[in-house]
Each structure stands twice: as structure tokens, then as C-alpha cells.
Amino acid sequence: MLSPTSVKDALNQTAPVEQMLVQGWVRTRRDSKDFSFIELNDGSSLRNLQIIARDSLPNYATVQRLITGASIIVRGALVASQGKGQNWELVADELTIVGASDESYPLQKKGHTPEFLREIAHLRPRSNLFGCVFRVRSRLAFAIHQFFQERGFYYIHTPIITGSDCEGAGELFRVTSIDATNPPRKPDGSIDYTRDFFGRSTYLTVSGQLEAEAFASALTKVYTFGPTFRAENSNTSRHANEFWMIEPEMAFTDLQGNMDLAEEMVKYLIRDAREKCREELGLFAKFVDKELLSRLDFVIDRPFQRITYTEAIELLKKSGEKFEFPVEYELNLQSEHERWLTEKHFKCPVTVFNYPKKIKPFYMRLNDDNKTVTAMDLLVPGIGEIVGGSQREERLEVLEESMRRYKMDPKDYKWYLDLRRYGTVPHSGFGLGFERMLMFVTGVSNIRDVIPFARTPGSAEF
RNA sequence: UCCAGCGUAGCUCAGUGGUAGAGCGGUCGGCUGUUAACCGAUUGGUCGUAGGUUCGAAUCCUACCGCUGGAGCCA
Known part of the structure; x- marks a missing residue:
């Protein structure tokens, strides 16, 4: 079983590699006459690995419908690229589509503002x-x-979780297991935090300094x-x-x-x-x-x-x-x-x-x-x-x-x-x-x- | 929390009282060792939300929500 190579390591090779396995997400795809270019990224590098998917692949029809965001595994040969812009490219012998994507995928190959990407924090990495x-x-x-x-x-x-409520470093978030709809009360009506989980008021830390x-x-x-x-x-x-x-x-x-x-x-x-x-x-x-x-x-x-x-x-x-x-x-x-x-x-x-x-x-x-x-x-x-x-x-x-x-x-x-x-x-x-x-x-x-x-x-x- | 600005298609934005727009993206077709590809066609909307003014509101008014910049607090 061939173990996977990261895109970063693939791009840093110094000689062709006969068989290599890479996996990642499609950044973009372009059709040529009888094959497709796929830009593959796995987060190991800013750079993408260019995949050559020939029309001889048994699933070429599906490959041609691959859209930005899809996840794939590719097995093939790392060869010197014929085109400009990259030293190496991977000619696919086998291309497995792991997870498809569709046209609602919000990331385009063109630039997005950080403000927009913030709204899709799960996809922005x-x-x-x-x-x-x-x-x-x-x-x-x-x-x-x-x-x-x-x-x-x-x-x-x-x-x-800390009990110090006065470190002089701003407002604290209270940590409590008290039922907010029915808290235990002191005779004067205020909430009795001595009956809270830790037997006292507790907060999320604002600093580890005192303990340090x-x-x-x-x-x-x-x-x-x-x-x-x-x-x-x-x-x-x-x-x-x-x-x-x-x-x-x-x-x-x-x-x-x-x-x-x-x-x-x-x-x-x-x-x-x-x-x-x-x-x-x-x-x-x-x-x-x-x-x-x-x-x-x-x-x-x-x-x-x-x-x-x-x-x-x-x-x-x-x-x-x-x-x-x-x-x-x-x-x-x-x-x-x-x-x-x-x-x-x-x-x-x-x-x-x-x-x-x-x-x-x-x-x-x-x-x-x-x-x-x-x-x-x-x-x-x-x-x-x-x-x-x-x-x-x-x-x-x-x-x-x-x-x-x-x-x-x-x-x-x-x-x-x-x-x-x-x-x-x-x-x-x-x-x-x-x-x-x-x-x-x-x-x-x-x-x-x-x-x-x-x-x-x-x-x-x- | 305070001050100012903004919120229109998936994205970036135009539209300032009278039929909702462009580029990009997506889709379809063409071309092509391409690389933010190219050419043609096409798709796409609760104009932030709720009220109000008006014959008529994306446009004017009010409130709220969110975002951006600045301030306070701090790391």
C-alpha cells in the first residue's frame, strides 16, 4: 500500500517519482482538449499540485464535473511539468472522488474579502x-x-476555572451549574453561590499570573x-x-x-x-x-x-x-x-x-x-x-x-x-x-x- | 458601551422617489499544455429585519440586528 505524500513534499521533490499518492481538495479545474488540469491543495503549502487527468481515466466523465471544494485521492506519476509555472505535476493513473462539492460552495478561485470569509469560518482555512x-x-x-x-x-x-475575581484585568465570565430559572437564594433574596458547584463563585480565567x-x-x-x-x-x-x-x-x-x-x-x-x-x-x-x-x-x-x-x-x-x-x-x-x-x-x-x-x-x-x-x-x-x-x-x-x-x-x-x-x-x-x-x-x-x-x-x- | 459609515444576485459593487443592473462565479456550448485561461449563450433577487411617510420606497423617516473604521477597556 502506497502511503500518501503531502502536496508540499511532492512539490519539493528533486527527481521524478514513478508512483505517488496524494490527497486533498480541488481548488480549481480547467479542461484541455483530451485531459483536465486539477489544482490540488491539502493545506501543507500555499502552493497547489497540478494534476493531469487524461480522458483515458475510466471515470473521466465524473472527473470533468469536479468542482472547487471536492476532495479527491490521486495515484500517479510525478513528472516534470511541460507547462510554465510549476516544476512538477502528477499524471493520474487513478483518481478517486472522495467527497463531491456543488455550485453552492461559497469559495471561488478569485479573491474574497476577509469580512466575507469570516462568515464562513468553517471553510475559510x-x-x-x-x-x-x-x-x-x-x-x-x-x-x-x-x-x-x-x-x-x-x-x-x-x-x-478560577475563584479569583479581582485580578484587575477586566470583566469576568461566571462559571456556574446553578439552574438559572430556580437558583438557590440567601435570606436577602440574592443568589447563594456557596451552593454552586464549587461551593463558591467561579469564573473563567482572565490571567494565569497569580498562579504562575x-x-x-x-x-x-x-x-x-x-x-x-x-x-x-x-x-x-x-x-x-x-x-x-x-x-x-x-x-x-x-x-x-x-x-x-x-x-x-x-x-x-x-x-x-x-x-x-x-x-x-x-x-x-x-x-x-x-x-x-x-x-x-x-x-x-x-x-x-x-x-x-x-x-x-x-x-x-x-x-x-x-x-x-x-x-x-x-x-x-x-x-x-x-x-x-x-x-x-x-x-x-x-x-x-x-x-x-x-x-x-x-x-x-x-x-x-x-x-x-x-x-x-x-x-x-x-x-x-x-x-x-x-x-x-x-x-x-x-x-x-x-x-x-x-x-x-x-x-x-x-x-x-x-x-x-x-x-x-x-x-x-x-x-x-x-x-x-x-x-x-x-x-x-x-x-x-x-x-x-x-x-x-x-x-x-x- | 460611545461616535461615524455601510447592508442590493453566491462574491465585488452600481443604482438617491417611477419596470432590479454590471463584472465575476455557476450552468450549457466552443476552443485550448492550461494556470485568477479565453470566446459565445444562459442562470441568478424577501434590496439586512420590522414598522412608518407616499398614488408609488432599494431610495425618505423610526427602531432593531449585523459588519467596517475610530474611541474607551486591555493582551
């Missing part, structure tokens, strides 16, 4: 663009593990890579309610080491995609974003800019630029401010650090000035924030004080505070939005187009 996007997604996910494993990090699976801190306090260098859920009603091209996040956490590491790692990682991932996904990046550069390759190369070649929040504010104030929103100390940087820094002023990724404590979450380490915390945001041109992180507050009393300032009860975070009680250590980490990284690497401008099946407000089909 069969398009050139989305085939490329998801091959890059796979490669990048692998590269992330490779990056950390090469550096002695351990991969931690933090829980997806526990593991960094044992295995020293760890990272998480998993799905994250935010119930924010965000309607933008950069937000999804379910997305994947990478969160390294390192013991005995300060903000400096944290920024170094973030920068090194972003460069590593770009360099990897540049080397391992040439075909795909070529397609993006041609059809999605003409500047893509030069921008990626620029990012790989140069050190990122690093400035404090205070310096950023001063630069923005001196810029002479008319911003819609005010530039003031202790106000968050607006999208337009971040844009100006990365796209106009520095023209490269910028890490902004040491933010006022007022505008950052409770767990970030307080600086000696008593005004700023060791936060850092890595901003990239075109997308904005791609990494957000900090050195964590490792001093018990300072952390408790911070919690109280945020109206949190330290008693509710006993286990988290225990990490400061027993063998506390300076430690740091950050979160990298996987989809945002993919957007940067591919040039695709809508987050819905780098996730297989996007979850966004009002939209969870498929």
Missing part, C-alpha cells in the same frame, strides 16, 4: 490567506515553547500559554473575548531582566517566522501589507527604545502634535499617544516603564519614589500594546497596603500573600497577547482573522 495565517499560527505557537524551553523555563498549566507566581516561587522560571477570557464589551479589531496569552514569570528577576526577556522574545518569534514561514509571509507582503517584510526586518535588527512613563509624557508634551486627548501625568497613554511614540517619533517598538501607581494594578512593585510602580508596556507600531508586565511586589507589608488601597481584603488572598510570607523573592513577568503577536507578524489587521473561530460580543457561531 481552505482559502490561501487563512491557510497561511493558520500555518503561521501553528509555527509561532511552537516557537514560543522552543524559546522558553531553550532558556530553562517550565511550562505550567494554570487553571481555566506560585510556580515561579518553586521552579524559578515558568511560563503559561493558554486561553484567556474577558467579558468586556469591546468592539475593536484588537480585542476578542477568548484569546491566547503567554505569561512568563521569573524568580530573582527585576524589571530590567523582564524587559530584556520581552524584547528578546518578540525578536525571536519574528526571526523564526521570517525563516520558517517564508511562503506565507510572502503572501502577506503581497496582498495584506506591502511594508510587512521591511518592518519585520527593521524590528529584528535594532534594539527597542526604552523610556520611562515620565519621559514619554515629556516627549509627548514637547512634540507640538495636536492630540485629541490631553497628555497629563497620571493619565493613561491614549492610542494616539502610543501611535505617535512608535510610528512617528521612534519608528520602532518602544518599551515604556515606571508608570504612576494610580493607573496600574495592585500587584506591581512600588518604586522608591513612592509614586511609580515597576510596570512596563511594550508598544509596537500599528498595534499598540503587545506586552504588559511588571516586577511584582514581593514585600508582604507593602503588598497588603496596596491591596487595601484598591479596596481588596488581604484575607481573600491568603495563598497569594503566603508567597511573600515564606521565602519571598523579587520576581517579574509579563503577558504577551498571542493573537496580537500574530497580527504583527502577518500584517493581518483584525484579530478575528488570526483566531480559528473568534468569540466577540454578539458572535459565537461555529
Whole structure:
């Protein structure tokens, strides 16, 4: 029995092959005088394998009715192509139609808009663009593990169902098995979640950071890579309610080491995609974003800019630029401010650090000035924030004080505070939005187009 | 959630108060080692949904839904 060859491997042959088995989906078919050309794609490559189906095939009449989208298995000889445009083609000895298609198949061989393809998310991976996007997604996910494993990090699976409801990272989705039509109630009429499945309120995680801190306090260098859920009603091209996040956490590491790692990682991932996904990046550069390759190369070649929040504010104030929103100390940087820094002023990724404590979450380490915390945001041109992180507050009393300032009860975070009680250590980490990284690497401008099946407000089909 | 724009054939779009259109796709035929093939014919519609104004609405008004861009929140 002949084992199947992928289209990619078939196209990469260096010599003719007498017998070969390929399988995949028909992209298009053209008739010639006494044979048909079939373009076969199996997702292993952007390129198609040209099949020659002669009229001597016993099922030639059926083959001639093959339409885009049908699945077939072909056995035949790989020979040098007589035509231009491809080195190899497969002359079919046997062509089996596995699954027919019909004229209602929505994908045409001509270009479709990403918006239309989004409506047929189950079929869009069969398009050139989305085939490329998801091959890059796979490669990048692998590269992330490779990056950390090469550096002695351990991969931690933090829980997806969590009891922490106050991580300062947005709205949460409640997880419950309570019957919504007849919930158990407390005497005051409110729903009694102590009688819910876990004996308490639970939610889908918005971050694995707190749990990762526990593991960094044992295995020293760890990272998480998993799905994250935010119930924010965000309607933008950069937000999804379910997305994947990478969160390294390192013991005995300060903000400096944290920024170094973030920068090194972003460069590593770009360099990897540049080397391992040439075909795909070529397609993006041609059809999605003409500047893509030069921008990626620029990012790989140069050190990122690093400035404090205070310096950023001063630069923005001196810029002479008319911003819609005010530039003031202790106000968050607006999208337009971040844009100006990365796209106009520095023209490269910028890490902004040491933010006022007022505008950052409770767990970030307080600086000696008593005004700023060791936060850092890595901003990239075109997308904005791609990494957000900090050195964590490792001093018990300072952390408790911070919690109280945020109206949190330290008693509710006993286990988290225990990490400061027993063998506390300076430690740091950050979160990298996987989809945002993919957007940067591919040039695709809508987050819905780098996730297989996007979850966004009002939209969870498929 | 806020602001703006859009929603017409399977797709991309034209049509701004008076008979619903084009290109592509599909189908049929022709030609052809073709490759986003070519030539001819043909098929194709609840004009997002629901109300309203009008003799008459794709077109004007209202509400809702969805999409796009921007903003907020963030990754």
C-alpha cells in the first residue's frame, strides 16, 4: 500500500517519482482538449499540485464535473511539468472522488474579502490567506515553547476555572451549574453561590499570573500559554473575548531582566517566522501589507527604545502634535499617544516603564519614589500594546497596603500573600497577547482573522 | 458601551422617489499544455429585519440586528 505524500513534499521533490499518492481538495479545474488540469491543495503549502487527468481515466466523465471544494485521492506519476509555472505535476493513473462539492460552495478561485470569509469560518482555512495565517499560527505557537524551553523555563498549566475575581484585568465570565430559572437564594433574596458547584463563585480565567507566581516561587522560571477570557464589551479589531496569552514569570528577576526577556522574545518569534514561514509571509507582503517584510526586518535588527512613563509624557508634551486627548501625568497613554511614540517619533517598538501607581494594578512593585510602580508596556507600531508586565511586589507589608488601597481584603488572598510570607523573592513577568503577536507578524489587521473561530460580543457561531 | 459609515444576485459593487443592473462565479456550448485561461449563450433577487411617510420606497423617516473604521477597556 502506497502511503500518501503531502502536496508540499511532492512539490519539493528533486527527481521524478514513478508512483505517488496524494490527497486533498480541488481548488480549481480547467479542461484541455483530451485531459483536465486539477489544482490540488491539502493545506501543507500555499502552493497547489497540478494534476493531469487524461480522458483515458475510466471515470473521466465524473472527473470533468469536479468542482472547487471536492476532495479527491490521486495515484500517479510525478513528472516534470511541460507547462510554465510549476516544476512538477502528477499524471493520474487513478483518481478517486472522495467527497463531491456543488455550485453552492461559497469559495471561488478569485479573491474574497476577509469580512466575507469570516462568515464562513468553517471553510475559510481552505482559502490561501487563512491557510497561511493558520500555518503561521501553528509555527509561532511552537516557537514560543522552543524559546522558553531553550532558556530553562517550565511550562505550567494554570487553571481555566478560577475563584479569583479581582485580578484587575477586566470583566469576568461566571462559571456556574446553578439552574438559572430556580437558583438557590440567601435570606436577602440574592443568589447563594456557596451552593454552586464549587461551593463558591467561579469564573473563567482572565490571567494565569497569580498562579504562575506560585510556580515561579518553586521552579524559578515558568511560563503559561493558554486561553484567556474577558467579558468586556469591546468592539475593536484588537480585542476578542477568548484569546491566547503567554505569561512568563521569573524568580530573582527585576524589571530590567523582564524587559530584556520581552524584547528578546518578540525578536525571536519574528526571526523564526521570517525563516520558517517564508511562503506565507510572502503572501502577506503581497496582498495584506506591502511594508510587512521591511518592518519585520527593521524590528529584528535594532534594539527597542526604552523610556520611562515620565519621559514619554515629556516627549509627548514637547512634540507640538495636536492630540485629541490631553497628555497629563497620571493619565493613561491614549492610542494616539502610543501611535505617535512608535510610528512617528521612534519608528520602532518602544518599551515604556515606571508608570504612576494610580493607573496600574495592585500587584506591581512600588518604586522608591513612592509614586511609580515597576510596570512596563511594550508598544509596537500599528498595534499598540503587545506586552504588559511588571516586577511584582514581593514585600508582604507593602503588598497588603496596596491591596487595601484598591479596596481588596488581604484575607481573600491568603495563598497569594503566603508567597511573600515564606521565602519571598523579587520576581517579574509579563503577558504577551498571542493573537496580537500574530497580527504583527502577518500584517493581518483584525484579530478575528488570526483566531480559528473568534468569540466577540454578539458572535459565537461555529 | 460611545461616535461615524455601510447592508442590493453566491462574491465585488452600481443604482438617491417611477419596470432590479454590471463584472465575476455557476450552468450549457466552443476552443485550448492550461494556470485568477479565453470566446459565445444562459442562470441568478424577501434590496439586512420590522414598522412608518407616499398614488408609488432599494431610495425618505423610526427602531432593531449585523459588519467596517475610530474611541474607551486591555493582551
